[in-house]
Amino acid sequence: MIRKTIRSSLPALLLGLSSLIVAAAPDPSGSAIEQASLAGTQQLEGALFHVQGLALEPTRIWVTSIDQPNRKAYLHEFDRASGTQLRRLDLTDGARYHPGGISVSGGSIWVPVAELRPNSSATLVEIDTKSLKVRRKIHVPDHLGCVAASGDTLVAGNWDSKLLYVFDLSRDAPPRTVRNPSATSYQDIKFVGDQLVAGGSQTLWSGTLDWIDWPSMQLKRTLRTGAIGPVRPLGRGGPFTGEGMAIEGRDLYVLPEDGPSRLFRFRLEGTG
Template structure:
């Protein structure tokens, strides 16, 4: 996300100037994704800005991105077979123009759209996956950068995902917060088989995919990830798990590059 540049400041900038390779920091994980085989990559044919979230079904791919210069946020739809651009919906909501990681459940795509600063505000937007019409908006008094949907339950991460918000939509949106059990700054998350599967970055060159038990909110599994270069701020790449991520069984999909973007398909070994 854009805030990474602020977080690592001058040190990261000097490292970036010295080398844009994914092996710039000795001792860090420099492969693609641990215990995963790269199956291929699909180029997305359409305008994207700074990529944030990824979701897909059997026919379509959805990507959120933020145009920081114009302060506008979007969700873009592509054909899954060809990568052809189909349509997009602007998500800008006043001062809230930063869409985050997204999740689909029950025919709805959930998208957080937040102000571009911590301790601010966000709106969770429920969008009909077929029509891209807005079904519902839930206002939250914090920056939210990602959301996972599972029926009537939502889990969302705030700035750097230091806190995870758990929403119960059957109880008028009752919410509780739990600390992130990982050091990873989650960018995208999904619910699968009673587990919260969340991907994000640790540094400009590394990230993880984590599995968190939904009942206990305890970390149960972690896979390390390297980066695709050249990395930001001068390139358009970064950690494979640092931006959009989707998962379907053993099939993991990530979109680590700003536009023009590719969706990388990995097959998990375990």
């Protein structure tokens, strides 16, 4: 993922420039993802813009993307078997047009939609996965770029995930904040059992996949990741964990390319 601090200053110019840089750069890690092997890829058939988040259900693939030139935020639904796009929801909210990393919990998909600048504002949007109707909105006076959901608990990262906001939806109380235990700028974060699994970038060509103990927020395991290879037409290279990320058991799924996008599946060696 191109760091948000770079994107916000000269968005169009730097996005194009960084694509060329990433395309020419070798993979510095020597492998795609530490302690993982590529198990397959799946083409997603349908229009995607700059990919931001990924979530999986048994029959569905959910993706968020930002159409930056037109300042539009989208949630996309794909059929998991065929990769065909089924529905697309416009989540643009005035100055808030940056959708982030997403999570599915209890029949809802949670999407942060924020202004594309730090120290700004965001709305956590809860959407019914069947009807795509909005169930609720939570307004936050900060940029939020990713969210993990489990029951009444939400954990959301702000700009570059320097701070993590912890929400208890069962209580009428403001969220508490904790420092990110890693130097990684998380793009997608998920609850997996009694841990949080988070993926993001550290540079244009590297990132990490981290396991964080919940609720102590202690970093337990880190896997380093390299970059997706040369940029493809209409796509973009970058760290494998720099955009959408989801995990099911020992299978890690990442969506590191802009549309047209491929869903990469890696098999992890061991568990977190």
